[in-house]
Amino acid sequence: MSRPLPVLSSSLSHTRTRMARPNQLHEKRSELLPIVAKAFAELGYRRATTAELAERCGVQQNILYRLWPDKRAMFIAALGYVFDLAVEIWSRVLAKGGPGTTAARLLAYESENIGKFGNHRIIFAGLNETDDPEIRAALAGMYSRYHRFVRDHVVDHRGKRGKAAAEEADLIAWAIIGLGTVTTISKELGLQDPSARRMTMHSMGSLLLDGSAGTGRT
Amino acid sequence: MSRPLPVLSSSLSHTRTRMARPNQLHEKRSELLPIVAKAFAELGYRRATTAELAERCGVQQNILYRLWPDKRAMFIAALGYVFDLAVEIWSRVLAKGGPGTTAARLLAYESENIGKFGNHRIIFAGLNETDDPEIRAALAGMYSRYHRFVRDHVVDHRGKRGKAAAEEADLIAWAIIGLGTVTTISKELGLQDPSARRMTMHSMGSLLLDGSAGTGRT
């Protein structure tokens, strides 16, 4: 808040009398962000020290502070990156096509691949920093978008219209997110063996999606 | 691991030649543990510094280190305390009796009171320290006990016997834990208004409990 984001100098520099070397801050940010995100995911917020982040990026801390005003901004950027990446992956999966609704296919994909990239850990890291209003807001925004994404596929899956159906899809989407969360925790802590985990995700996910009006498969 | 737990000196002291003042470490631990747990819950692992813990307890850091060998042990003790407390509260709720199965009543209670004591945050704190084997193990143990608790009530609720029913209850219990988790997060971040949150917990909880083999109510 105290200093302007470095990226602004890029546009401002066009108004200067004499310019040299158009800055590449944006490119550098894009280059380092995945590394930063991975570090936050692996270490959590506090243990991902600026020294550690810099070392992993192969730069001096200094440089990170030219790309982002402070550590918190690095974390928030990483949070957004992880979400965008997940959406991108899901989009690719859905683009490939296959049997069943998109919701069912996403569920099947997550049953196999949940926690694969380890990026979910950054969310747990965020949940530990909810006292910070900006991190809290970033997290809330991310969850809202995530929920909307899931809900839209639930609506499509169920094929019902109307306000009641929409509200129902809303609840189902939250429950599915919860299912994904607990499955992730289960994997993280080794609480279930992989097949049981897949079974939980698939079986309970199907139950939630198809509801009590479902076909009652075992 | 390097030093013996201070509590041992209590029993050892009986073998000494001359003794004075039987130690009250155990009592002190019991007295301070709730305060320590609250601090961890509010601040997370890293931000709950030993200085902060000591101040909240109204003692010097020194004293905490006589009660537990290190900060990690304080955290693990707090983790156990929070779980025991939750079980105690649930037991009281169930002891009061009421309509429906114990599972349904627990669900109804949690719909209203989830996250009430803020103690769940300590679990998120723990999930950020899963690199530490001891914390990881403590967390896994706690989740296992939690799951067993929920599962037993699910079994009772559904009233089915046999291996297949038991396995089904297993999955349902995990899904319900997930539902509780996401509801907690929702409250933490203000993602839903309270009535929507209650609705999610109750409606999706009922769906999971009664399952697709249920009576097919809407």
Added chain:
DNA sequence: TCATTCTGTGAGCAGATGCTTACACTACGA
């Protein structure tokens, strides 16, 4: 009472942490 153990106080220490400054170097537009 006296010796011994427990309890509390306060200061301190080595290392870590977020962030900054100073400065040399490089690339680019004019």
Added chain:
DNA sequence: TCGTAGTGTAAGCATCTGCTCACAGAATGA
């Protein structure tokens, strides 16, 4: 080629962090 602005390196700083030490006083059994 010259000057400006972007890029990289190295060191440093105030503060914090987990943990320990030395010591005075209190409580208790003998």
